[in-house]
Amino acid sequence: MRFSKIKDNDIANGLGITMSFWTQGCPHRCKGCFNKETWDYNGGKEFTKDNLDYILTNINKNNIKRDLSILGGEPLCEQNIHGVIELCKEFKRHYPDKTIYLWTGYTLENFNYIQKKILNYVDVLIDGKFEEENKNLSIMLRGSSNQRVIDVKKTLREENIALHEVC
Numbered sequence: 001m002r003f004s005k006i007k008d009n010d011i012a013n014g015l016g017i018t019m020s021f022w023t024q025g026c027p028h029r030c031k032g033c034f035n036k037e038t039w040d041y042n043g044g045k046e047f048t049k050d051n052l053d054y055i056l057t058n059i060n061k062n063n064i065k066r067d068l069s070i071l072g073g074e075p076l077c078e079q080n081i082h083g084v085i086e087l088c089k090e091f092k093r094h095y096p097d098k099t100i101y102l103w104t105g106y107t108l109e110n111f112n113y114i115q116k117k118i119l120n121y122v123d124v125l126i127d128g129k130f131e132e133e134n135k136n137l138s139i140m141l142r143g144s145s146n147q148r149v150i151d152v153k154k155t156l157r158e159e160n161i162a163l164h165e166v167c
């Protein structure tokens with residue numbers, strides 16, 4: 001897996017403060033994408049054990065309660081999915097009560113077998129491509145109104161898409 005950047009304190013990509021992690025590489029090419037520097041699969045840096053340790057060690061730095069946000073690029077493309085699953089698995093092993101937010105351009109109904117594994121770890125899933133014609137910057141956690149903020153645990157429990165109550 002390659003990644004673009006890690007931001008220690010982010011208030012724009014979660015409910016509260018998150019440490020945010022941008023994966024590198026995206027197949028979607030959404031018109032009007034605000035993050036084109038993450039498209040190139042060869043850009044960014046290789047994600048290493050040191051980077052994982054950095055996240056695990058610093059998530060509570062300075063006694064600030066942070067959750068984890070994973071954005072892109074596309075975290076669930078074939079180049080990133082295995083690394084993202086490992087990251088989420090390790091994160092939840094250390095911090096089972098923290099929330100993981102994950103943004104993807106894929107829609108949940110179309111996840112393949114491997115992509116579905118991420119649902120074991122992610123709490124809040126924001127799915128769907130950015131659609132310029134539906135752009136709306138006033139809605140929480142999304143760039144366009146077609147995107148959904150999904151409560152993953154409730155969705156799995158009810159076997160039906162459950163939208164997040166706060167959003």
Ligand code: SF4
Binds near residue numbers: 035
């Ligand atoms: S999924 Fe995100 S990063 Fe990829 S093209 Fe669309 S808006 Fe850009």
